[in-house]
Amino acid sequence: MSQQPRITLGGSTIAFEPGETLLDVARRHGVEIPTLCHDPRLKPAGACRTCLVEIEGWPRLAPACATEARAGMVVVSESERIDRHRKSLLALYMADHSADGQRQERGTSNQLLAMARAFDAPSDWGRLPERRAGRSEDRNPYISYDAGTCILCARCTRFCDEIEGVSAIALAARGSETTVSTADGLSLLDTTCEMCGGCVDVCPTGAMAEKMPLAWEAGPERELEKVRTTCAYCGVGCQLDLNVDRAGEGGRGRIVKVTSPEPGTTSNDGNLCVKGRFAYEFVHHQDRLTTPLLRGKDGQLHEASWEDALSAAAEGLMGVRERHGADALGFVSSSRCTGEENYLVQKLARTVFGTNNVHQCAAT
Secondary structure, eight states: OOOOOEEEETTEEEEOOTTOBHHHHHHHTTOOOOOSSOOTTSOOOOOSOTTEEEETTOSSOEETTTOBOOTTOEEESOOHHHHHHHHHHHHHHHHTSOOOHHHHTSSSOOHHHHHHHHTTOOSOSOOOOOOOOOSOOOOOSSEEEOGGGOOOOOHHHHHHHHTSOOOOOEEESOGGGOEEEOGGGOOGGGSSOOOOOHHHHHOSSSSEEEOOTHHHHSOTTSOOEEEEEEOSSSTTOOEEEEEEETTSGGGTOEEEEEEOOOTTSSTTTTOOOHHHHHOOGGGGOTTOOOSOEEEOTTSOEEEOOHHHHHHHHHHHHHHHHHHHOGGGOOEEEOTTSOHHHHHHHHHIIIIISOOOOEEETTOO
8 A cells, every 4th residue: 555645834734635726735734825816626726925925945935725635745835935925915915905994894894905914014105096996886785896896817717617507707807907807898697607606705805895884884993703503594504604793782792794615615615696695685574474373353463472373274274174175275385494394394294184295395
């Protein structure tokens, strides 16, 4: 049996699998190498250059995300040379980045800001003029693009192409005018865009942002509590994180946005659809029913207890069975329920009421 190939990283000799990049190997062994353009779901691009490392015998720094590990490599991820490079690079990014805190936090958390602070990047390099105009205001209701906070890492365009397979957005123009755009600058509504919000989720600076009004209420200064839950819109069961502002509404909490779990940690791998990511306003809608309603003798609906509502439903179902037989009844469950809940519905139909007329929209 051949011995597994190994590299030396930070003075330690570690094994790797053929095809793994230096970033893969480092992260698997708990060595943190910063990066802005990398996403484990996407092909390596080496665009942001924040993950550069030193390799013995190589004259230049190499991007860890796009460099395959080779047996015998001696890799250094922390050195004076790397630190100097990182600080200079981050200072240049910040010189071309919005200094408006509200503007920087309209998507996911700003990874560029966090990295600049973590590595103590110089903040006195001044500001470059904003030249990338980007697309004009898009009439779509969910996603906006702020060219002034974009660092052209291409995570959004690569996600749209490689994961969603729709290629609704791409890098357009050249040089300092390069920006993220659609074909002919069309609205996302007029393209192949599915409004999944994946571009918002992968953006490291907030350039791709949400338009949803609730997402703007908390502001960057408030700490949002993340609550992991299951999307209630279909039977796939995607996991998502509700971002709850506990400071609002008397401390009861209000959902201000939905974000994706870390890729590789859930069955949906951090991917969501337009409903899962943006259709959360119903939770706090003023017309949402919070108590059962029963129709009284006056023909109007009145609030009732759960006990009274369940009793009325049982009486009505039993009455139909007695008058017309069990097959006059039909039970329709929902794919928004759990598998266990759907099992109980079919058990109720078959065992309690004696009918096989039971269905669920996902047919599971």
